[in-house]
Amino acid sequence: SAVISQKPSRDICQRGTSLTIQCQVDSQVTMMFWYRQQPGQSLTLIATANQGSEATYESGFVIDKFPISRPNLTFSTLTVSNMSPEDSSIYLCSVEGRGGETQYFGPGTRLLVL
Amino acid sequence: AQKVTQAQTEISVVEKEDVTLDCVYETRDTTYYLFWYKQPPSGELVFLIRRNSFDEQNEISGRYSWNFQKSTSSFNFTITASQVVDSAVYFCALSRAGSYQLTFGKGTKLSVIP
Numbered sequence: 733s734a735v736i737s738q739k740p741s742r743d744i745c746q747r748g749t750s751l752t753i754q755c756q757v758d759s760q761v762t763m764m765f766w767y768r769q770q771p772g773q774s775l776t777l778i779a780t781a782n783q784g785s786e787a788t789y790e791s792g793f794v795i796d797k798f799p800i801s802r803p804n805l806t807f808s809t810l811t812v813s814n815m816s817p818e819d820s821s822i823y824l825c826s827v828e829g830r831g832g833e834t835q836y837f838g839p840g841t842r843l844l845v846l
Numbered sequence: 847a848q849k850v851t852q853a854q855t856e857i858s859v860v861e862k863e864d865v866t867l868d869c870v871y872e873t874r875d876t877t878y879y880l881f882w883y884k885q886p887p888s889g890e891l892v893f894l895i896r897r898n899s900f901d902e903q904n905e906i907s908g909r910y911s912w913n914f915q916k917s918t919s920s921f922n923f924t925i926t927a928s929q930v931v932d933s934a935v936y937f938c939a940l941s942r943a944g945s946y947q948l949t950f951g952k953g954t955k956l957s958v959i960p
Binding site: 733763765773774775777780801822824826829834835836837838839840842 | 877881883888889890891892893896903915937948950951952953
């Protein structure tokens, strides 16, 4: 499986500010995914990021709030914009695994918004 | 629509006991994949197993075993001789063939007491 790292691992932010989360993978992958996990909840897919194209957002998530970049096959960023306490969550990136349909996840970014 | 139900919210067992985590799924697809992931307190999501809908053989990996029964739409996970390091939240997930979209259950928090 791929080795995935995320930065920062955790952060505490003030309401109204923005935070950019980085996801780096040690091999080239076509598809990367961003998930949100609110406290005590399951994972919800935010968007799918393919290199060279616009990210595809799931229902309830919009580009203005969660802009995503995918400049190459090993890197992606997710920005959480104009944050509110409701954005306090773990944000995880994942990548496609070889053999199809399997996803491998990064260590997550724990975000607390005050 | 796809759905995954993990009816057990929290389970506590004493070390060395066996424990089974239940997963029931709903899908109209004939070809699909089922997954189990482990999320320890550190937050990362660890891939455990992927099973496709045509393979109903049970699988054993060390102390872990999985029982897939299409007739009851269940994909249960058993840990034999549980250890404290097994304490984590376990997620069951479902995807359709050809898609990377994962539908997660709400997770089962397992606490193994020494």
